[in-house]
Amino acid sequence: MYRRLNWTDLWGVFFIAFVLLFGGGQVVQAANTTPKKAYAINAQLPANQVDNALQYWELRLAPNQQQTLNLQLANIGSQPITITVYANNGTTDSNPQIIYDRTAPAVYPKTAVSFASLVQGPRKKQVTLKPSQTTTVSFKIRAPAKQFTGMILGGLYAVADVTTDANATVRSRVAYQRSVVLQGNDINQVKPKLHFGTVKPAVQADNMVLRLATTNPAKMYGEAITTDMQVNRQGDIKRLVHSTSQDGKIAPNSRFDWQFNIHKLPAGNYTMKLVVSGNNVPKQTITRNFTIEGSQVQSVADYLGTNSPGKLAIIIILGILIAILLVGGWVLLYNRARMRNHNK
Structure with missing residues (x-):
């Protein structure tokens, strides 16, 4: 008589199929808890910060007053990392949300004072940090020569490439941003006008x-x-x-x-x-x-026609591979059980 396969054998089949399909036939080791490339930032708020409960700069400066903005960077990964920091205007994306990653866009209208125009020196700085190393990147700004109403909005935007595979065609980047709010007169009376x-x-x-x-x-x-x-x-x-x-x-x-x-x-x-x-x-x-x-509708249809069959083909191929591995694993265990009973 042949031994009936129990649940332990069946779980073995699933495990073999999973390892062969997704692990390349190799034993997968537990990942290190420390990422290879990662970093953190912290806004070092000055003594004249308006609200110390915030994690970004909120300042009220006198005409022509100079102010230094210090941003602390820390490498919390296991490999060196290069971080680029920009001092940019605050702009609006299509969602809408306020962002600081655009170096070129001007304010609207053009006669308005921009944060970028107040930055003294380069608006882009780059540093490379060893593992566990920290440093401070500084930008100096000068307030407008005359008092202004409302606010001037800018920010410091940090970005780093965290791709660990040197041959990767798709790069991974991690970005952080911190606002810089310069308060003018009548800050609580000015309203947006859309x-x-x-x-x-x-x-x-x-x-x-x-x-x-x-x-x-x-x-x-x-x-x-x-x-x-x-x-x-x-x-x-x-x-x-x-x-x-x-x-x-x-x-x-x-x-x-x-x-x-x-x-x-x-x-x-x-x-x-x-x-x-x-x-x-x-x-x-x-x-x-x-x-x-009609041409726009056709463009959408063309995109779907180009991409959907490929996705479906991948799903079908994966399904076939899984089925083959499951059947092959079952046959392997079945023959092993048969041979053991034959040798008794």
Whole structure:
């Protein structure tokens, strides 16, 4: 008689299949808890910091007063790491959120005073740290010659390549940022003022998006921004797209394209209705008409046609490999059990 395979044998089959498929036939060792490349930053707040509970700079400077901004960097990995730090203007991305990673964009309007214009010396600095080493990167700024209202917003942006494979074609980067808020007169009375231009549909990979031209020329950021957006066919009350968002932030003196996902609408004429509000932004309703062209719909279809079969093929191949390994493992254990009983 042949021995019946028990659950221990079956678990052995699954283990063999998993190791062969994902481990390359080699024993996988436990990973080291210390990452190879990693770092941390800390804003060293000065004595004239307005609010010491914050983890970024909030300063009120006299005209032409100089101030040094010190950012501490620490290598917490097991390999050397090179970190680049920029002193940039605060800008708004398409989400919207306030970011500091763009070195070129100017403030809006151009007559406004930018944080970048106040930096004395280079706005880019780079250091290489050995494991466990710390250092401080410093930037000097000079306040405007005259008093100003509202705020001037900038930030220090640190970025490092943490790729550990020298031959990797895709690089991994880790970035951190710390705000620099320069307070002017009437800081609590100045409010953001949002203005909206035209809306344009655009193709983004396998989706269609709307991009609404938006400006905030005021010297104050918008906080806790919420939106409620819907899309209808022109002349039809049926809602085809609906989305909401919360906790948006808009930089002072900034211009950006506010982006909304509208999925895969067919070609035609549509109306977008957007309701915007925030903690310091009054409620506004924006209505814009737009047209989706047939060529845009085709671009989305072409992208899906190019990428979907490849993904499906990978899934099918993986399924076949798993099935082969499971069957092969079962046959192997079955024959071993048969041979043991034959030799008794």
